[in-house]
Amino acid sequence: MTSSADVVVIGGGIAGASIAYELAATRSVVLLEAETALAKHSTARSAATYIPGHGTLAVRALIAASGPRFARLAAELDAPPLLAPRAVVNIAVDDVGEARLAAELVEQAGEPGAPVALEPAEAERRCLVLVPGVVRAAAVVEGAADVDAEALHQAYVRGLRRRGGTVRTGAGATGLERRGGGWRVQAGPDTIDTADVVDAAGAWADLVAGLAGVPRVGLTPLRRTIALVRLPDPARLRVPNGRAPMVREAAERFYFKPEGDGLLVSPADETPVEPHDVRPDELDVATALERVEAVTGLGLRSVQTSWAGLRSFVPDRRPVVGAWPDHPGFHFFAGQGGSGIESAPALAAFGAAVVTGEPVPADIAVVPETLRPSRL
Numbered sequence: 545m546t547s548s549a550d551v552v553v554i555g556g557g558i559a560g561a562s563i564a565y566e567l568a569a570t571r572s573v574v575l576l577e578a579e580t581a582l583a584k585h586s587t588a589r590s591a592a593t594y595i596p597g598h599g600t601l602a603v604r605a606l607i608a609a610s611g612p613r614f615a616r617l618a619a620e621l622d623a624p625p626l627l628a629p630r631a632v633v634n635i636a637v638d639d640v641g642e643a644r645l646a647a648e649l650v651e652q653a654g655e656p657g658a659p660v661a662l663e664p665a666e667a668e669r670r671c672l673v674l675v676p677g678v679v680r681a682a683a684v685v686e687g688a689a690d691v692d693a694e695a696l697h698q699a700y701v702r703g704l705r706r707r708g709g710t711v712r713t714g715a716g717a718t719g720l721e722r723r724g725g726g727w728r729v730q731a732g733p734d735t736i737d738t739a740d741v742v743d744a745a746g747a748w749a750d751l752v753a754g755l756a757g758v759p760r761v762g763l764t765p766l767r768r769t770i771a772l773v774r775l776p777d778p779a780r781l782r783v784p785n786g787r788a789p790m791v792r793e794a795a796e797r798f799y800f801k802p803e804g805d806g807l808l809v810s811p812a813d814e815t816p817v818e819p820h821d822v823r824p825d826e827l828d829v830a831t832a833l834e835r836v837e838a839v840t841g842l843g844l845r846s847v848q849t850s851w852a853g854l855r856s857f858v859p860d861r862r863p864v865v866g867a868w869p870d871h872p873g874f875h876f877f878a879g880q881g882g883s884g885i886e887s888a889p890a891l892a893a894f895g896a897a898v899v900t901g902e903p904v905p906a907d908i909a910v911v912p913e914t915l916r917p918s919r920l
């Protein structure tokens with residue numbers, strides 16, 4: 545079957561769903577997903593946190609601009625509240641962590657949502673599970689939250705359909721070829737003629753570029769592991785008058801946060817791998833338990849479940865948004881790394897502006913050149 549659309553978006557994770565929704569405000573859009581279900585890969589495997597001050601300068605600006613946009617999206621798309629406030633306490637437990645924390649406080653001073661220094665005793669008062677005396681320095685990010693990542697993704701897909709967009713699953717892009725001023729996209733037996741292609745294929749984005757004969761941007765997928773662990777005494781997580789914070793080690797060697805009656809733990813691993821349906825390595829799970837146990841003494845032994853996902857970065861750890869100058873109409877929307885959920889609302893609006901050539905919305909303090917492939 546041959547059809548046509550203004551834009552074909554390749555990839556049905558949070559990146560593809562969010563930019564497809566934004567583009568559908570003014571364009572006819574077809575979203576293609578290779579799997580039979582949407583959001584099977586990184587999007588379904590995140591820690592689902594929103595942390596102002598996380599990542600490189602451009603990513604921090606996107607996260608800051610996303611904050612108010614989450615509430616607007618929930619209203620616009622009839623979604624439940626997408627953010628549930630949960631502070632993040634960054635702790636340093638050795639010299640390396642202390643140096644990293646001090647550098648982070650200096651670098652981010654004055655930025656919206658920047659971390660604020662905390663006395664170690666205050667950090668331990670807020671996180672009652674920490675072993676007394678283990679914290680050498682600390683800082684808190686008060687504006688952080690848990691994100692309902694599934695509701696966010698579903699809302700974007702619902703909004704895309706309401707705007708007349710089409711979603712095709714089990715429809716991987718298998719070939720792309722230049723046709724006149726646009727592109728011909730092959731998805732199995734189907735052919736779609738389009739003016740613009742958006743490559744939102746996550747860890748696979750460079751492979752999709754290869755199908756189109758477009759130069760790669762140099763993405764490296766990094767495996768990251770999460771385990772849900774049972775607590776011998778769940779009451780230890782309870783905090784009077786509030787929600788227990790997430791705790792993040794300042795040099796990113798582990799993090800943990802309450803999840804139901806258990807604890808979500810990660811060794812914050814970054815193992816380079818090829819794009820694939822990644823599984824957790826037992827050693828990474830054991831490392832997470834060991835590191836979190838060392839600062840909490842919670843008696844963590846029993847793993848309820850564990851998973852791994854891919855966080856894909858280019859070397860400067862900024863997303864890649866836009867086309868190579870010699871390959872117009874083939875737009876990357878990739879390299880979201882560890883922030884694809886928390887930055888989605890602003891990044892999608894930014895990406896749609898780049899694809900359509902409109903000005904970037906005024907609340908997003910990032911200029912298109914910062915994220916274009918040509919900077920690489």
Ligand SMILES: Cc1cc2nc3c(=O)[nH]c(=O)nc-3n(C[C@H](O)[C@H](O)[C@H](O)COP(=O)(O)OP(=O)(O)OC[C@H]3O[C@@H](n4cnc5c(N)ncnc54)[C@H](O)[C@@H]3O)c2cc1C
Pocket residue numbers: 554555556557558559560576577578579582583584585586587588589590591592593594715716717718744745746747748752768769770852853854855878880881882883884885886887
């Ligand atoms: C353990 C872990 C913890 C994380 N924690 C957080 C967090 O707390 N907060 C946060 O903001 N982010 C977090 N992230 C990062 C976040 O999950 C990612 O940035 C985000 O999900 C990337 O979305 P994506 O749509 O680019 O990729 P994906 O969700 O992987 O989607 C890409 C899609 O493209 C499809 N595809 C590939 N090739 C083709 C093709 N040829 N044709 C059609 N479709 C194709 C794939 O099947 C896939 O569904 C975490 C990630 C991991 C792994």
